[in-house]
Amino acid sequence: MLQGPPERDTCRDVILPALAKVGWADELIRPEYPVTAMRVVSGSGVERELGAGRVDYVLEVVSGLPVAVVEAKRAYRSAADGVQQAVRYAEQLDVPIAYASNGKEIIERDLLAGTERVVDSFMTPAEAWSRYASAHGLDKDGAELLQQPFNRIKRTASGDVIEPRWYQTVAVHRVLSAIARGERRILLLMATGTGKTFTAMQLVQKLRAHARIVNPGRNHRVLYLADRDALVEQPRRKDFTVAFGADPLWRVAGGANRSREIYFATYQALAGGDDEGKLFRDYPSDFFDVVIVDECHRGSAAENSSWRQILEHFDSAVQVGLTATPKQGDTVDTFRYFGEPVFTYSLRQGIEDGFLAPYRVRRVLLSPDTEGWEPDPGQLDRFGREIPEGRYSTRDFERVVRLLMRTDLVASFLSRILRRDPTARMIIFCVDQQHADDMRRAMVNANPTLVAADPEWVVRIVGAEGEKVRLLEAFSDPERTSPVVATTSRLLSTGVDIEDLKYVVLFRPVGSAVEFKQIIGRGTRLYPDKGKASFEIVDFVGATSHFADPDFDGFPSWVVDNTEDDDPGAEDEDTGGDPTDPSPSTVADPAPPFTVTDPVGEDEVSPPDGAGHQRPEKLTVDDGHFFVVAEAVQVPDTSTGKLVLTEYGEYVAGRVRQLASGPHALADRWARQPSRQEVLAELKAADIDLSDLSPTGEDGVDPLDVLMQVAWNVPARTRAERVRRAREAHHVDMEARSETARAVLNALLDRYAVHGVDEITSPEVVRLPPISDLGSPRDIVSTLGGGVTLGSVINEVQEWIYSDKSVS
Incomplete structure (x- = not known):
């Protein structure tokens, strides 16, 4: 048998002294440096x-x-x-x-030189820094810039400093x-939810600290630029104000203020007015040292955009583009303007590393979307207009025709999900503002009890909503409990945390x-405080057919664009879906004589008719x-290196087969409460919800049977069937027990049949009828005899219920 001290002893007794010998102080050595998130998941009391x-x-x-980096191995390795x-x-x-050492031998890999050798000692800090500076092409001033400290003011609710994650550190440097x-x-390029604005704040921190050293008599000025209020307000409030205080910050609105250091502005605020009166011209072209462009794939990415003038005016500044989704097209090319990305952190990486929330997809096919919808001959809409004949499909709904019963059906379905x-x-x-309002009303009517308790349980948040700022602030605050549901069109599709x-x-x-x-990115943030x-x-x-795109989790490579003069705004207009969409819900186009029109824009309303009333544009049914x-239900399979959806049942089956070699082995683990809780915790860690697997209309099926059916196609039995088999198999044993013991066993079996195994393993079971009718726990134990305890009886019942005979 191999012997030797544990790895931690090798580290403490050999590697740390060897590092100290060449000059590495304790504060320069980071042990157990995390490169994946540490998350604790709990399943029925078991945490891992x-x-x-x-x-x-x-x-x-x-x-x-x-x-x-240093990777340690045990002495015998x-x-x-x-x-x-x-x-x-x-x-x-x-x-x-990179170093690897077992305490007796040190192997050094120099990634810059492409060499590997056995060495007698580690590099000194000065030697390691010299190699790093060479690898990154740093001169003395650049080295000084990178060595500035990170901001350590922002803290968690518990008071711990929020340190940059490994990929944020790499991105900044x-x-x-x-x-x-x-x-x-x-x-x-960083996926939505990975902390682009926190990274930007740390970038500004180092730049400002360095500027104070090299140019102490001048303020280092930064412009944080975006195309929506939320995209500048949230970073200003959540990151920059916390890190730097309010004094050096300025939100650009109205006249120019040249006395601050960090400015936050939308393109609209800077570019408003005629050409001579545009606000950005009130700032000298060399006023800003750095311009940070959030969601840089929007607005200024287009060559002929009026907003591009702002970046051209401040051309002397370093311009840093942040985005999760760069664009490339005929007139919009993020790469052409900003160049190749210096760092990329993708959605798949974030999920695999545990820094982003994994997801699953529930694909729901509605009858009008699957079969199409055809009006009756001569059918009139709500306003008395004849509906043109033809078959209408998904891309026509809420653009050409409003099917209010379809909206009600969706509201009913979603309400069922939210009952949990x-x-x-x-x-x-939703398709547009009107559709968002129809959806809001349908959710209200589907949940009267919830809405009566909280009038703003469901709200509409769109560009034309007078209360949009207040509602958006409340909806995006995890500490607030209302609103819970928001209907929208495009306002919440990007930049809102x-x-x-x-x-x-x-x-x-x-x-x-x-x-x-961008839409999917709205959900990728983790929030453990609420168990998300x-x-x-x-x-x-x-x-979700977009998941099938082979480039979904990647980023476009550099390509040569054609020069056709297409509509520069076309890519932001939703034309109703991709005609090549392989979704099974695709149906034939409706027949003439009508024309499909674009939806009403986010901040537009239908023009009024002659009487001053809003003229209904769509046919309303x-x-x-x-x-x-x-x-x-589908889940992403990252084993191929891509976020490819796989059927939920296949995913669950694979996970269950990893937990046990077969149905008998799984039943054996399930029969004991501690090992059953371990199984449940592992399933929860894999984001498997047993309620999604239960057969429709069969509430009395044990979760074990559901798992065995999914993994090994074992016929599912009800809990009542398990109890019948247990009584038959152990009839002789039960008859040999005392009357009180038989009563306890039968009560436990009956309670399991109705409520499930959690009800009979709860400490409260002895205080509930019918067991409580037999006397106090002490009286019951005294009649069982032979040192038998209630706990041992409960364990025995579980063994009976989940014995091998129940699996065969």
Whole structure:
């Protein structure tokens, strides 16, 4: 048998002294450096940690600036066993030096030189820093820039400092290295929910600290630019104000103020007015040192955009573009303007590392979307207009014709989902403002009790809503309990952080892959304070076919665009879906003689008629018999390196087969409460909800039978059938017991048949009838005899219920 001290002893007794010997102070050695999130999931009282990816030691030249990694192995293991892992960590953390050591041997891999050798000692801090500076092309000034400290003022609710995650650290230093090399336009790609604005704040922190050293007599000025109020207000309030205080910050609105250091502005505020009166011209062209463009794929990415004037005016500043979804097209090309990204962190990486919430997709097929809808000959709409004959499909609904009963059907379906947790936040993306209002009203009528208790349980948040600012602020605040459900069109599709969002509902086609990714990103943030570790996408229109795009989780490569003069705004207009959409809900186009029109825009309303009333643009149908045709749940399979959806049943079956070698082995684990709780915790960690697997109309089926049926196709039996089999198999044993013992056993079996196993393992079971009718717990135990306890009887009943005979 192999012997030797544990790895932690090797670290403490050999590696740490060897590092100290060459000058690495304790504060420069980061043990157990996390490269995946540490999450604790709880399943019926059992807690386990997820995300154990940690580097044994990260060596920093200053706090927060890694330059080398050390992977330790036990003394009896070869140091070579840790080399590949050390190299992987070094690549991940963007450092040039990787070490592997078992305490007796040190192997050094120099990623910059491409060499590997056995060495007698570790590099000194000065040597490691020199290799890092060479790898990143840093001169003395650039080295000084990167060595500035991170901001450590922002804290969690418990008071802990919020440290930059590994990928945020790499992102900041990649951008700073590019600036130090003289690059003026820099692109940073980070998936929605990975903390782009926190990263931007830390970038500004280092730039300001360095500016005070090299130019102490001048303020270092930053412009944070976006195209929506929420995109500048949330970073200003949540990150920058916390980190720097309110004094150096200024929200641009109205006249120019040249006395501050960090400015927040929308394009609209800076570009309003005629050409001579545009506000941005009141600031000298060299006023800002850095311009940070959030969601840079929008607005200024277009060459002929009027907003591009702002970036051209401040051309002398370093311009940093932030986005999760860059665009490339005939007139919009994020890469052409900002260049290739200096760092990319994708949705798949974020989910695998545990920093983003995993998701599943509930695809729901409605009868009008599956079969199409045809009006009766001569049928009139609500306003007396004849409805043109033809078959109408998904892309026509709420654009050409309003099917209010279809909206009511969706409201009923969503209300059923929310019955599990009426406080779970949900966004419903609708075709336009009118559709969003119809959806809001349908949700009100489907949930009168909830709305009576909270009049703003469901609200509409759209551009024309007078209360949109107040409602959006309340909806995006996880500490508030209302509103719970928001209907919208496009206003909430990008740039709005709703950390506790549990459901993203797609009730309109999404033709743009960029917009689709932005919409999905609304749900990717984790919020453990409310138990949010995942979210669900409910798709009624086939929009999730975008997941099948092989580039969904990647980013466009550099391509040469054609020069056709297309509509520069076309990519932002939803034309009703991709005509190549492989979704099973696609049906034939409606026949002439009508024309499909674009929906009313987010901030537009229908023009009034001659009497001053709003003229209804769409055909409005109040009646109709619609129903749910089919429903399927899918989850992403990242094993292929892509976010490809797989059927939920297949996913669950694979996970269950990992927990046990067969149905008998699973039943054996299920029969004992501690091991059953372990199974439940592992299922919860894999985001498996047993309620989604229960056969329709069979509430009396044990979860074990559901899992065995999914994994091994074992016929599911009801709890009552399990009890009958248990009584038959143990009839002789029961007859040999005392009258009180038989009564206890029968009471436990009967209670299981009605309520399930959790009811008989609860400590309260002895205080509930019919067991409580037999006497006090002490009296009952005294009549059982032979040192038998109630606990042992309960364990015995579980063994009977889940014995091998119940599986055969």
